[in-house]
Amino acid sequence: MVPSIDGKTYHFESRGLYDGVSVLWDEETESLWHHITGEALTGPLAGAVMPIFNLLQMTTEMALERYPDIEVAISDRPLRQDGTVRSVDRDFDLRPEFTETMAEEDTRRPTMEIGVGLWNDDLRVYYPVSSIRDAGKVVVDELGADGNVVIYLDPGTGAPLAFHTSATRAVWNDDVLELDDGTSLRAGVLVDGNGDPIHPTRPLQLFTRWYGWALMFPDTEIRG
Numbered sequence: 001m002v003p004s005i006d007g008k009t010y011h012f013e014s015r016g017l018y019d020g021v022s023v024l025w026d027e028e029t030e031s032l033w034h035h036i037t038g039e040a041l042t043g044p045l046a047g048a049v050m051p052i053f054n055l056l057q058m059t060t061e062m063a064l065e066r067y068p069d070i071e072v073a074i075s076d077r078p079l080r081q082d083g084t085v086r087s088v089d090r091d092f093d094l095r096p097e098f099t100e101t102m103a104e105e106d107t108r109r110p111t112m113e114i115g116v117g118l119w120n121d122d123l124r125v126y127y128p129v130s131s132i133r134d135a136g137k138v139v140v141d142e143l144g145a146d147g148n149v150v151i152y153l154d155p156g157t158g159a160p161l162a163f164h165t166s167a168t169r170a171v172w173n174d175d176v177l178e179l180d181d182g183t184s185l186r187a188g189v190l191v192d193g194n195g196d197p198i199h200p201t202r203p204l205q206l207f208t209r210w211y212g213w214a215l216m217f218p219d220t221e222i223r224g
Contacts, residue, residue, distance in 0.1 A: 005050050017101045019215040020094065036206060036216060057159040057207060062188035094211070106214035108222060113210040116160035117220065118203045120146055124217035126210070127151050131224025132160055138170045138177060141223060149203055152177055156188060159207050163190065163200035 008028075015025035015032065023041065024033040031043025038052040063070055094111070105111065115128040123144045132139055138152040143164075151162045155175045167179035177185035182193045190198045206213065214220060 005045075005048060010050075017098060020098045020102045020212055021216070034216075052204065056161060056202075056205075057154070057157045058188060059156040062154075062156050065187045065189050102211070103215060105211060106218065109210040109214070111209070111211045115208070115210060115213070115224075116151060116162065117206045117208060117213040117217065118143060118149065118151075118162055119205075119217060120144065120203060124220040126213055126217075126220050126222050127160065127224045128210075128222070129153065129160055135224065137172055139224060140165070140168060140170050143203055146203060150177075150179065152185070154188060161202075162205050163202045165200065 010026040010028050012024040012026050012033070014022050014035075016023055018032075018034070018041065022035050024035050025031070026033065026045075029044045031040045031045040031048075033040050033050065036052075038050040040046050040048045040050075058066075060072055060074075063072070109115075109126075109128065113128055113130070115126050115131075117124065117126045119125070120143065125141075125143065127139065127141075132151060132153055138150065140148055140150055143149045146164065148165050148167065149162050150165045150167065150170055151160060152170070153159070154161050165179060165181065165183070167181040167183065169180040170177055172178075175187075179185075183190055183198060185191075190200050192198055
């Protein structure tokens, strides 16, 4: 991992856990960094922030729809030894190596609940997947000065995703998400009334479990 910070290149590796999430260490200054917020926690660069961006879940079909010329690498190694994928809804306990690094837990939501957290300079907001599902698999909300956002459960991956919008209402019509500003989401691609692709801006977002989000942003709101 080699990002550039203030025009300088740094080399990183994983160096343990803090509040239940991995921390990074850079070879150049031996500072420790939060791997999600990009902030240096300790060391000579404490308080500095590396460039961060969204890592979004998508299927191969969605990737090809968005980027027709993309190269697809397919591994023959399963995610688990038995070739199955562990469900994100499955309950399990955190291992001691995680819990021993964690501060006092926020008990407003279940520890292992999954959801999506959005954040900007002013707000940290968490949407439980169960709440999005109960709302018809889509929520239109206001994210402070950033305006409205659509938070939806993608039909292809089942994962929650969010993007900025001028719409105030959205509803699913089969696997097409129709918004009241004339746009619609088809196979993960936002299009206008003529069917031409639109590239929406997206808030910083993280598909995560409640304990990790609440420890990272203890001042978070819970919505949905």
